Amino acid sequence: MRRILVMAWCMAAVLLVGACGSDEGSGGSGSSDPIQIGFIGDLTGPVAPYSKASLEGARIAVDEANQAGGVDGRKLELKVYDDKNNPIQTVNIAKRAAPGAAALIVASGSANVLAAGPAIERAQRPFIVTVSSNPAVTESGWKWVNRVHLSDADQVQAVLAYGIEEKGLKRIALIHDTSDLGRGGQKLILDKLTDAGLKPVTDQSYAPETNDFSAQINALRDASPDGVAFWGTLDAGARIVDQMHAVGMKNVQFMGGGGLVSNEFIELAGDAAQGTVAAWAYVDPDNPTLKEMSAKYKSATQRDPDVFAAQSYDGARILVEALKQAGTDPEALQKAIRATQYSGAVGDITFDDKGQNQRTIHLGQVKDGEWELLK
């Protein structure tokens, strides 16, 4: 019995190695085959909340396009791959998915995008980045990259300008995670403070999977700040502001990036969310595109869309439009994406010649359990 099982295992392993190579058809050749769009994200690890939101957003856009008859009579197919936040796996996926796909949507963390970027460049496929905010993604001279995410530099600028100039904050404390996102934000915030002639009263950091922030909160409390600039992910932000309030830091202005603007933040942080200011990626709550997308997203996931869902939705829609204009030829497709003049759930989007999208940054504030447009 055992012997047979062992043999079966080995045979399965051998067979499957072979199968791996053959399951990816050379999509995009036949005129009636679906057009493949590869989706890469971390669906089970620390970045999963963002990648999953992105996936849902992209899915809605693809479903819409298919209901409207697809592109040139061809359906669109979203092929989803989980990289588990491991950069090597992102590279594997890029090599696996790129040849068969017309384009890729990459909703992974920055390290993953930076690792896989060269592979996608070599495969010559347009790719749309929806989660990673590292400046290097659009500063590495890549031809095929398009980012539908705000640059951290612009977000920090907007948020801190509000805190320093309008609120007149003088004692600003800094807290950020030790990932690429937080370290990048830390540098930008420190630069901005220096420009304004300020020094942070304390500079705290934490590992991305931290649950208990008592050490950091103690240090924040000791420094008695009038404002806290936070750069990290939504879940940590909610925990921090909640734990700050619990120890009595209630009149401290909490400020953060676009990732915070979501009802999930308010649900997690509860009353402590009140007054939080963050860069707001989708401008107009009355925007019909956003409203429509929101309703679909909510019925699919029972949650409100966050910035990543909205961006991914827009990214996929930009892709669909470009496919309609230019077809599946990669060169023409990429040209069409870069030339996009699009108005979507997050507002008007255009790309600069490095592939970074340009749009105005607004600020939101939590008032009575809702995000409201501040300016």
Place this chain on the structure above:
Amino acid sequence: MRGALVLRGALGAAAVAVALLVPAIVEATAANPPYLQQVIDLIAIFAIATLSLTLLSGVAGQLSLGQGAFMAIGAYGTSLLAVRYHWPLGLAALAACALCAVTGVLVGVPALRLRGAYLVMATLAFAGITYGAILNWTEFTGGPQGIQGIPAPAPFGTPLITERDFYYLILAALALALAIVTVVRRGHRGLRMRALRNDELAAMAVGVRPAYERTAAFAISAALAGLAGALLSMFVGYISPDLFTIDQSVQILTMALLGGMTSVLGAIVGAAGVQTLAELLREFSEYQLIAYGAAIMIVVILVPDGIVGGLRRALARLRKGAT
């Protein structure tokens, strides 16, 4: 006896031939050759990392959850020396492996009195500290942003860019690793056998050599894991701390146990099994965690000495049945 030797030689020659022909076979049969070749290259790199454990268990009878940390030191050593200090890549990799060996001694000596699960936990802690250091020592390691632009090796003047070119470099390294592990294990077993025959030698072996041997095994094992890390950094061209989390060390241990550590072949089978499983389950997101966990449990429960060990027993039983 001679027949068996001839058979072994023939099998070995066939294996070498197949290994050399892999890229051609991939090119001819796979729908997406760069991807399949990429997976095979990674399997070979991780087989080297897994061999570092085979060696440790073969000589010292010990296991470590710190091989990912040695990979990290190999990868970061190579990349920093090559990118920041502009060392020639080969020299950088060599120096990084030497650094790993030294670190191996530094870890191995205090770990001499630890056994089994205690050693596993001490090495786990070492892996955690290494990860924390490369993540937080941003001025030196680049922190979470990692190191970009690691050059491709160019052993014959032209840089190895494709997965196919890279394969031969990795294959050469794997052959070297296989040779080292085989020699060390043979030597070790030989010593024990001689010690059994001669009391004096046995006393010496028990009194002085074990500590020395275990430390040496740690050093060589660390250098091998470092070699795998160096290859990985050159192959991917970009490294970041995310590549060297505790999960990586756990994965290497899983590969070793899956394949089995009674034979050097186990490392290759284990690396191939785990990588293949990861690729197959790619599209199933959370279910891959479940399947991965289930696969580990099934193997450990059904074939505690790994796939190769189980196969060997099966073969032995077949042979007995035949005669």
Place this chain on the structure above:
Amino acid sequence: MLQYLLSGLGIGCVYGLVALGFALTYQAARFFNFAHGAFFMLGAMGAYALVRAGVPVGLAVPGAALVVGAFAVVCERLVFRRFVLGGQGEINTIVVAIGLASIIRGVSVAVWGPQPQSVPSLVPGDAISLGGAVVRRELLVIMVITAIVAAALFWLLQRTRAGVAMRATADDLPLVGAFGIDVRVVLPTVLFISGLLAGIAGALVAPVFKAQPVMDVPMLIKGLAAAILGGLGNPWGALVGGLCLGVIESFGSRYGGSSWADVITYAVILVMLVMRPEGLLGKRTLEKA
């Protein structure tokens, strides 16, 4: 100063409760339960699921703990027992527990999603001020529960037949049968208590930590560190180790920078294993070979 001490003690109690289960399992069966962090996570997720299903918070917390305890017994019966009785070696047991933890994480993500979830507090309200320092109510409750658990444990291990059996099992597995003590009773009992403690810790801190499937591994590492720090051969060691670890982290972050907190934890493990593998409270004569 008092603030850092109190914060450290509060979180140290959480570590202690987790480490206690870890040490008990080790003591009873010489096996390192690498799925223990998953039990903690299940406690938090279980409290979330029960509250969402309409169970009042006051019942959800003990309910989640009981469910985790029961689940631990199932794991013992289906998975761990064959390894402990079969003498398969510590390493294989560790690996099989890692596999189990992976399955638990996968199922949790599939059922509840990867996002953190908020759980209402058993004791809502602002932190309580004690001589200038503030402590969250949840952590005060955990401190009280830790004290109760410590007292109950003392009674259980020192005064009852079951406790004696547990300690005997640890001393010499093969001999236990000869004395008429059934491992098949002791082991599930220990697993139940371990699961219960990890589950109650998880359910209680869920309002502070927010329940999320990825909270398993970090707590496993903390529990391991606390248990090793205190000494694996001694359940008191786990509690003391937890408190010490909490305080070390609190002051370590204060003076060493908060991004190094994890490194401090690992350093504690490494230094203890190398310098004093029997732990702070362990007997020096114990040979951990």
